[in-house]
Amino acid sequence: MALRLFSIIPVLAALASGCSPSFEASLPDVEITQHGLVMAGAPGLPQPGEATVTSSFTISSSIAAWAKRMNSKVFIHQATVTASGGLPNLDFIKSALVTATAPSISQSTTEIASYARSVDAQSSSSIEGTRPAPIDVTRLWSADQMVISLRVTGQLPEQDWIVDVTLKFSGDITYDF
């Protein structure tokens, strides 16, 4: 009888060995903020009118290495641009576009968020660009560097001005040991 009972142990061991540990984490809200992004001024326009300037920053592996090594699914939900450096508001911005690219993977750009000022918009020190659905940026995230570009159009200041750009991410991380 004992031998028969112990004959089940290999079955149990096989079942246990077939289940390798795995780790999953859901990060519903992760914010990456670029502080002090300098936007070039638009001096010397021949006549008052709209101008467009673009500035970019890089999210490198140094800040996201802990997540890049895992099998992640990364989404961007929202981009927020906030006035900084003494800038009172961003009312002069008529439209804005935030894009992402990973030069080491592809030169193609992915639109993250866009903004268009409405006629009756109130004065605000920040603008928010959203998309109907989260943007999957997993491929871009896996690159060593992800370049985020902000392009704004409007009656821009003649002097350089500074903004903070915040990107809201969510992600699922899985790791099999």
Place this chain on the structure above:
Amino acid sequence: MRSTLKMVVFLGSLLGVLAASRSLLGRVPDRDPAGQIRSDAGAEDSAKSVSPDAGAGQMLGPAPANTHVSPVDAGLSDIAAASVHADAIPGARDTADSILQLQDAGEADGEQIIQSHAADLPVGAESSKQGEDMSVAATVAPVSPKRLPIFGLMADIGVPDGFIGSLAIRPWKWLRFCAGGGANGISYGWRTGITLLPFGQGPSASLEYGGYLDGDANAMAKTLGFGSSPVLQRIGYQYTNAHLGLDFGSRRFVFFLHGGVSVLWGQIHNLNAVVPAPTASDASVTGTTQMVVPQDPNARVVTPSVKLGFVVYVR
């Protein structure tokens, strides 16, 4: 999704193993407290000599003197009293001795009486004081199968369960419930579960659900040789176990070894304390880049698990 699939595959395997083990082990007979094996066939045989239908005060018909009236076989292991007029019944001495021995071995928690009154047998229940077809008439209280102790105390140790002390309830020999509390070296927790033992002992299948309150795991991390981390300051989790195992013993003391798969889930706190500090961006940008985790992430771990322990049934 993969974890759910793993659980489904595991539970399927669990059922398969139980089915296989049933054919492998065959029928495991019950054991009475005196160590006698009682099979279903034996119960039927005993019913021929002492009818289970015999109610209190009912006199049984004649039985051969050389037929040992086994209270155990008849489900009469709880003997309160037995009196046998062995002197009056040649050949009944063995029966009397057997009954008295079983009385010593049994538990006196019933009021079942076996009496052999060979000299006072009524008409219709004949007892020949001489001759080979000596009859022993038995008056028995309501017959009930031997009842296993129901309530017990259980203790076990394992991962991710930690040390758990529980109250165990065994309403039937093939089913055991448990609920209790314990510690995992980080904080205190609780656990409840159900165990199926299709044969009363041997192969078992368990499902359990428990949880641990938040606690500081840095001390344990240092003990295990790891460094401290703010993330470890609040570690708490809930978990479920799906285990197969072996349970040894069936009556008063049961030792078990269970193993299988566990799913743990909880929140990761203080993650902001470990994300990289704001860093300078590339040379073209003067500012810094900062990562913030405003909402604690939810984490889940699927891992093999094992535990061993014992149950002492007290009542």
